[in-house]
Amino acid sequence: MAARPPFSSLRRWRSLPKLLTTALLALLSATVLLVLLPASGLSSSGMSAIPVAAADPVTVRVLMPAPLADAVAAPVAQFNASSPGVVLEVIRGPLDTETISDLATGSLLLGEAPFDLLLVDVSWLARYVAAGWFEPLERWFGPEVLAAMEPGARLGNGLDGHLWRMPLTGDTGLLYWRTDLMERPPRDTEELVAISRDLQRRGRVRWGYLWQGRQYEGLSCVMVEVLHGFGARWWNGSTARTELDSPEAVAAAQWLAALLQDGVSPQAVASYAENDALQSFAAGDAAFLRNWPYAWREIEKGGGPVKGKVGVTAMVGAPGEQGGGTLGTWGLSLIKGSPHPEEAVAAIRWLTGPVVQRQLAIEQGYAPTWSTLYDDPDLQRRAPLLTVQRQALQHPQLRPPTPAYAQLSDLLARQVNGMLTGQGGPGPTMAAAQRQSLQVLRSLAGPAGDTADGRPAVDR
Amino acid sequence: MKARTASLLLMAPALLLLAAVFLYPLLRYGWLSFQASSVLTGLEPVPNGGANWGRLLDDARFWTDAFQTLRFAVCSVALELVGGLGLALLLHRPLRGRGTLRALTLLPWALPTTVMALGWRWILNDPHGPLNAAIRSLGGSSYGFLSTPATTWFFVVLADVWKTLPFVALLLLAGLQTIPEDLEEALRLEGAGRLQILRRLTLPLLVPYLALALLFRLAQALGVFDLIQVLSGGGPAGSTESLALYAYLNAMRFLDFGYAATVMLATFLLLLVLLGGGWWLWRRGDLQGRREGAA
Numbered sequence: 001m002a003a004r005p006p007f008s009s010l011r012r013w014r015s016l017p018k019l020l021t022t023a024l025l026a027l028l029s030a031t032v033l034l035v036l037l038p039a040s041g042l043s044s045s046g047m048s049a050i051p052v053a054a055a056d057p058v059t060v061r062v063l064m065p066a067p068l069a070d071a072v073a074a075p076v077a078q079f080n081a082s083s084p085g086v087v088l089e090v091i092r093g094p095l096d097t098e099t100i101s102d103l104a105t106g107s108l109l110l111g112e113a114p115f116d117l118l119l120v121d122v123s124w125l126a127r128y129v130a131a132g133w134f135e136p137l138e139r140w141f142g143p144e145v146l147a148a149m150e151p152g153a154r155l156g157n158g159l160d161g162h163l164w165r166m167p168l169t170g171d172t173g174l175l176y177w178r179t180d181l182m183e184r185p186p187r188d189t190e191e192l193v194a195i196s197r198d199l200q201r202r203g204r205v206r207w208g209y210l211w212q213g214r215q216y217e218g219l220s221c222v223m224v225e226v227l228h229g230f231g232a233r234w235w236n237g238s239t240a241r242t243e244l245d246s247p248e249a250v251a252a253a254q255w256l257a258a259l260l261q262d263g264v265s266p267q268a269v270a271s272y273a274e275n276d277a278l279q280s281f282a283a284g285d286a287a288f289l290r291n292w293p294y295a296w297r298e299i300e301k302g303g304g305p306v307k308g309k310v311g312v313t314a315m316v317g318a319p320g321e322q323g324g325g326t327l328g329t330w331g332l333s334l335i336k337g338s339p340h341p342e343e344a345v346a347a348i349r350w351l352t353g354p355v356v357q358r359q360l361a362i363e364q365g366y367a368p369t370w371s372t373l374y375d376d377p378d379l380q381r382r383a384p385l386l387t388v389q390r391q392a393l394q395h396p397q398l399r400p401p402t403p404a405y406a407q408l409s410d411l412l413a414r415q416v417n418g419m420l421t422g423q424g425g426p427g428p429t430m431a432a433a434q435r436q437s438l439q440v441l442r443s444l445a446g447p448a449g450d451t452a453d454g455r456p457a458v459d460r
Numbered sequence: 461m462k463a464r465t466a467s468l469l470l471m472a473p474a475l476l477l478l479a480a481v482f483l484y485p486l487l488r489y490g491w492l493s494f495q496a497s498s499v500l501t502g503l504e505p506v507p508n509g510g511a512n513w514g515r516l517l518d519d520a521r522f523w524t525d526a527f528q529t530l531r532f533a534v535c536s537v538a539l540e541l542v543g544g545l546g547l548a549l550l551l552h553r554p555l556r557g558r559g560t561l562r563a564l565t566l567l568p569w570a571l572p573t574t575v576m577a578l579g580w581r582w583i584l585n586d587p588h589g590p591l592n593a594a595i596r597s598l599g600g601s602s603y604g605f606l607s608t609p610a611t612t613w614f615f616v617v618l619a620d621v622w623k624t625l626p627f628v629a630l631l632l633l634a635g636l637q638t639i640p641e642d643l644e645e646a647l648r649l650e651g652a653g654r655l656q657i658l659r660r661l662t663l664p665l666l667v668p669y670l671a672l673a674l675l676f677r678l679a680q681a682l683g684v685f686d687l688i689q690v691l692s693g694g695g696p697a698g699s700t701e702s703l704a705l706y707a708y709l710n711a712m713r714f715l716d717f718g719y720a721a722t723v724m725l726a727t728f729l730l731l732l733v734l735l736g737g738g739w740w741l742w743r744r745g746d747l748q749g750r751r752e753g754a755a
Contacts, residue, residue: 099693102713109712130499131715215697271697403499406714414520417697439515443719446496446506 058340059087060347062117065100066092068330071364075356079347086343088350097121098217108133108335116338117347120165122156122329123217123399123409129159130403135334136162140345152393153369156327159401165331166352169360170367172325172392173225174385176281176289176296177311181205185313188323189229189255192288192316196264199287208264210277211290213256215417218273220399220409221326222290223416226252228324228397229317234412235400241441242400242408245434253426255318257419270420282306290315292328296385297365312385314392324395329369361386367393404444411436486728492721499715512722521698521706522723526730529702532613533681536620540677541670543621544628549658551629552636562633569626577690580619581606609699612692616700620687624680628673635669636662671742675735682731703727 064072069092079088091114093100101124107113108131120128128134141163146154153170157163175192177185181199186192196208212218227234232248235241243249259265269277274291278298281289284305289295299310317323332348334341350356357368362382367389373379374390400408412433419429493512495505516522551562568576583589587602596602605611639662647657685704688694694701694709707727711720 098713105712105715109715127499127715131503403715407716410521411519418520436515436518436520439511439518442496442511443508443515444496444498444716445500446508446511 057085057087058343059089060117060340060344061089061091061115062119062332062347062351063091063093063100063104063115064119065097066095067364068119069093071360072351072356075351075359078355079350083346086346088347091115112337113335116335116340116344117332118335119168119330120333122327122331123405125156125165125333126159126401126405127403128333129162129164133336134164135336135338135341136164137166137334137345137348138163140349141166148371149369150371150374150390150393152327152396153329153367155396155398156329156401157331165333166348167329167331167369168352168357168366169330170369170389170393171293171328171330172367172389172396173221173290173315173328174293174295174325174388174392175313175315176291176299177313178205178287178306178309179311180306180309181287185311186288186316188316188319188321190319193259193262193264196287197262200263205285205287207266207280207286209259209288209290210265210272210281210286211269212272212274212277213260213265213269213417213420214271214273214276215413216273217409217413219413219416221328222256223252223412224326224397224399225290225315225324226256229315229321230255231318231321234408235402237401240402242434242437244412244437245431250426250430251318253416253419253430256416257426260420270417293365293367293385293389312388314388314395322395324397325392327396327398404441407440407444408437411440486725489721489725489728492718493725495718497716497718497721503715503717505718508718512719515719516722516726521701522703522726524698525701525703525706526727528700529682529684529704529727530734532617532620532684532700532702533678536617536624537674537677537681539617539621540625540628541673543625544632544673545666545670547625547629548632548636549662551633565629566626568623569630571623573623573686574690576623577619577687580615581691584615606692607696609696612696612700616688616691619691620681620684623687624677628677631673631676632666632669635666639665674738678735678738679731682734683727703730 069090072090076088076090080086093103101121104113104118107115108128113133145166146157146163149167150170152172153167157165157167175185181204182195186195192209199205200208211222213222224234227249230248230252232246232252233243234249236243260267260269268280272280274295277289278291278295280286281291281295282299282302282304293312296310296312300307315323315325332352334344334348338344352369354368354370354373357366357370358373358376358379360366361368361373361379365383365385367385368374368379374386380386399405402408415424415429415433415436418424419426424432492505494507494510496508496511497503497505547565551558551565555561583591584605586592586604586606587596591605592602603611605615643661644657647661652660683704684702685708688700688702688705689708692700694705703723704727707720707723710716710723714720
């Protein structure tokens with residue numbers, strides 16, 4: 001081995017000075033850019049900081065996923081035209097639900113969020129409330145406000161005796177069925193399987209039932225429905241514990257596993273998210289589909305083989321059990337520390353009001369929350385799912401309203417997906433999910449997770 | 461004794477600095493890993509009797525991620541070493557415009573990871589990315605490269621290799637330049653072929669440089685975060701998630717700081733065992749080699 005230290009040989013590299021010069025130039029231009037960019041931003045904001053008039057309009061910022069932000073653009077312009085003292089500004093967030101939550105969490109953790117209002121998915125609420133990021137809304141919205149909404153729309157907004165969110169949409173999981181293959185939709189899970197097998201035997205359709213079995217949040221939504229449909233429950237609000245190893249819960253998991261074993265659902269369901277299942281159903285591959293309300297418009301818009309042959313109904317349960325779709329609603333929450341809460345609440349009032357909800361129902365197929373909208377004959381004509389959506393909002397199912405939901409959902413989806421891909425039977429799968437859930441709760445809550453005095457959910 | 465005190469005194473600033481940036485966080489993580497510190501405790505630390513560690517042992521996601529991280533590190537570092545050696549040998553040869561070539565090869569390494577990962581994500585976009593455009597122009601149909609676990613994993617490794625190959629090549633090139641040319645000349649005069657020279661002379665003399673590259677790259681690859689966060693977000697369905705990303709998600713997405721610290725510390729311990737084991741094996745092989753050489 002040569003005695004020279006390893007890097008001295010670099011000196012021999014003749015192009016090094018040239019390279020250094022290039023690097024230096026690049027650094028320099030980057031610095032110039034970095035200095036110039038904020039400076040230009042500063043100059044423009046500096047302009048607006050000059051007191052033009054005594055009553056400067058107050059700016060209220062709301063963060064929303066881009067599709068919803070686009071959908072409310074016209075009502076926002078209307079609001080701005082009719083309320084002179086306030087400027088409502090919509091920040092278009094990323095499309096993906098999880099990504100927008102990460103974005104919001106990031107700025108809320110830092111203390112000063114650059115928005116006053118946040119459009120909140122029902123599954124985030126408990127975590128955000130526990131983190132202390134929201135301002136309670138009951139000062140502005142009394143019990144009579146929620147009483148004017150459909151029962152399901154009232155869920156997932158309150159926690160610990162406070163109102164934290166005003167719902168904007170009332171979406172639930174729905175069961176899609178083929179009107180050309182059967183007279184009426186199934187009444188329970190047994191009928192669903194019986195109809196599927198009959199149609200498959202007669203060669204009328206390749207698959208019976210398509211749903212979301214991929215290892216992700218969507219599978220947890222399916223689990224909420226199936227567990228409830230078999231009389232089990234994922235979360236016990238009064239003990240703040242999971243109950244995933246109950247005989248009913250195992251029976252629910254067993255039903256899902258049997259769908260794949262008996263060929264009612266394809267093995268590929270284990271890798272299906274919403275869109276995969278929808279594509280296959282829209283191509284005419286199956287008799288039934290579990291999906292959200294948006295799927296109906298996609299099918300009708302797409303002009304595939306099943307266009308005009310699709311009916312929608314509320315999610316079914318086992319015989320003798322009340323079925324119920326998973327609640328997947330959005331709503332507006334007020335960020336704690338917002339410098340102008342009154343103006344922000346005015347924006348909430350407008351954005352969650354009937355005018356906006358009506359437009360969202362017509363243009364995007366979102367279910368309204370206000371009961372009066374469901375009675376509107378004109379809207380019934382223009383939003384054909386309205387009757388079914390109202391029916392589904394009578395018995396919707398909430399995902400566990402605990403701050404630990406994200407972790408509990410992740411581990412249940414992991415376990416159940418493992419079962420679907422043949423890594424274990426329903427009994428061991430649900431036992432493992434229960435064991436891991438309790439471990440997560442203990443690890444999250446400290447000694448409180450051991451006892452049964454966790455925070456009870458007010459919603460249920 | 462006096463010299464010893466002086467040397468300790470001279471080393472003190474460095475040691476203090478190391479303790480501040482390394483030992484303190486480590487101890488802090490160790491302490492935090494025995495606390496519940498989440499939204500359920502109001503983000504305040506509350507002792508939870510080792511529940512985090514019990515959870516870790518039974519956490520399928522952690523072990524899946526550990527396997528995925530290891531698989532990523534082994535595959536990408538192996539490719540980088542082999543490819544880097546080839547590139548270094550190529551750049552070592554007297555060529556016209558060698559300086560420019562060397563500067564050009566360094567470009568991927570000079571690019572910030574986030575920027576280059578975004579670039580790859582755009583290339584792989586379905587259906588608007590250039591790769592899918594190329595496939596379509598050849599008569600195929602668009603493919604969701606980033607929605608299939610196998611292809612996502614492949615491109616994560618490819619992107620890492622593409623970016624860090626120049627670094628490995630640079631290190632090995634420095635090594636190659638320490639090998640005196642007359643040794644090679646002598647071997648060639650004795651009738652040795654190119655492969656023989658590579659195997660008998662170049663590679664043995666390059667071992668310290670290879671080891672250095674291996675150590676650097678392995679430590680970096682096992683802690684991979686930015687590339688995966690930007691390119692695939694750990695998906696689809698968590699199939700490319702790394703341990704560092706999982707630790708980050710526990711803190712930033714789940715607001716579970718106690719468990720995030722546990723995952724972090726466990727990752728560090730795994731890394732220590734792995735690198736320590738590798739070093740021990742190498743030392744043993746080295747000693748054995750010397751003993752054999754002596755015999």
